Amino acid sequence: MRILVCGGAGYIGSHTCLSLAERGHQVVVADSGVNSSARVVPRLRRLAGMPVPVHRVDLRDRGALSVLFATYRFDAVLHFAALKAVGDSCRRPLEYFDNNISGTIVLLQTMQAAGVRRLVFSSSATVYGEPAQVPVREDAALSVMNPYGRTKLVAEQLIGDLCTADTGFRAANLRYFNPVGAHASGLIGEDPCGEPTNLMPYICQVAVGVREKLRVFGGDYPTVDGTGVRDYIHVVxxxxxxxxxxxxxxxxxxxxxxNLGTGRGVSVLELVHAFERASGRRIPYEIVDRRPGDAASVFADPSLAQELLGWRAEFDVDAMCRDAWRWQAMNPEGYRTSVRRTPVMRVRRPKIVAARVADAY
Structure with missing residues (x-):
């Protein structure tokens, strides 16, 4: 199949492009460049072993998106494109609503107009808020605690309403927990803009010397060592x-x-110690006050994914740490590491459409 991957130059999107290529699917990427680097593209093409057209398109740009759908005949869309930081969403809620929700609406309208009726949506365990019990099942109550989570829940609801109205439209909502790790090659991985807001990239930057020490929020939770427990899943x-x-x-x-997770909770300090084993480096840390709204323990019940999709997580926490450290050690400044540039793939614009698709990279 030919698949449009929205946000395909980002962390999870780029790894998914490789998985698609490995299964024999053709990939076209649309990415605004807000949460990604142009330098991922030649690495992605090198690993995929095939041309991967990449176009700078903001999903809210209806004209550019329409050109892309008129240029290619897509069989399905994978939708990763979103602003994604919980704390940032609390400071800039309107920007998150505009980008994540408006972009999804325009994408769905463009898909419907083009007759593309299969969508895989990148959702999040944040739609469960602070769950009443763990492990978390798909039928748990939905209760978001921040604007980012609200954008994911609203997008799921929009997609669900479209599936009801258009009985031929099919969608997969994938609620994942805490993605970590990197491709085994060390060529692609997580490269956060500015100070990391997630635990693993922060640990990586402490290990490589970019950050002085790790702050652990809360050491008095009712968990194995007093620190928060989460379900970490390898990005592959x-x-x-x-x-x-x-x-x-x-x-x-x-x-x-x-749900997509391992079904096993790992505490902050367990992850720190696993990373120390993987890297051979000590990770200095200090325990500080809890953050408001942080739950003590959250991890998935992934049994439905195994039952329906035949999927289960294969990598353990040691493998996650080894691959994350390999990426960071090979790319201490992320994608700012110099790579050989690859010629841009260009799209020929249909004469009947006046809008323009800008080649991204």
Whole structure:
């Protein structure tokens, strides 16, 4: 199939492009460049072993998106494109609503106009808020605690309403927990803009000397060592799940909503110690006050994904840390590391459409 990957130059999107290529699918990337680097593209093409057209398109740009759908005949869309930091969403809620929700609406309208009726949506465990019990099942109550989570929940609801109105539209909502790790090659990985807001990239930057020490928020939770427990999932496992979900929709002609996690909680200090083993470096840390709204323990029940998709996580926390450290050690400044540039793939614009698709990289 030919797949449009929105946000395909980002962390999870780029790994999923590789998984799609490995299964024999053709990939076209649309990315605004807000949460990604141009330098991922030649690395992605090198690993995929095939041309990967990449276009700078903001999903809210209806004209540019329409040109892209008129240029290619897509069989499905994978939608990763979103602003994604919880804390930042609390400071800039309107920007998150505009980007994440408006962009999704325009994408769905463009898909419908083009007759593309399969979508895999990058959702999040934040739609559960602070769950009443763990492990978290898909039928748990939905209760968001921040604007970012609200954008994911609203997008799921929009997609669900479209599936009800258009009985031929199929969607997979994938609620994932805490993606970490990197591709085994060390060529692509997580490269946050500015100070990391997630635990693993912060640990990586402490290990490589970019940050002095790690702050651990809360050391008095009712957990194995007093620190918060989360479900960390290797990004390669996560990427594979997106392709499994896509192929499930095609095979079964059904929509699906599933959790993606390992089903095992790992505390902050357990992750720190695993990273120290993987890197051979000490990670200095200090325990500070809890953050408001942080739950003591959150991890997934991933059994439905295994039952329906035949998917389960394969990598353990030691493998996650080894691959994350390999990426950071090979790329201490992220994608700012110099790479050989690759010629840009260009799209020929149909004469009947006046809007323009800008080549991104």
């Amino acid at each position: 496992d996560l990427a594979r799940a997106h392709v499994d979900a896509l192929e499930y929709m095609v095979r079964e002609d059904r929509s699906v909503t599933v």
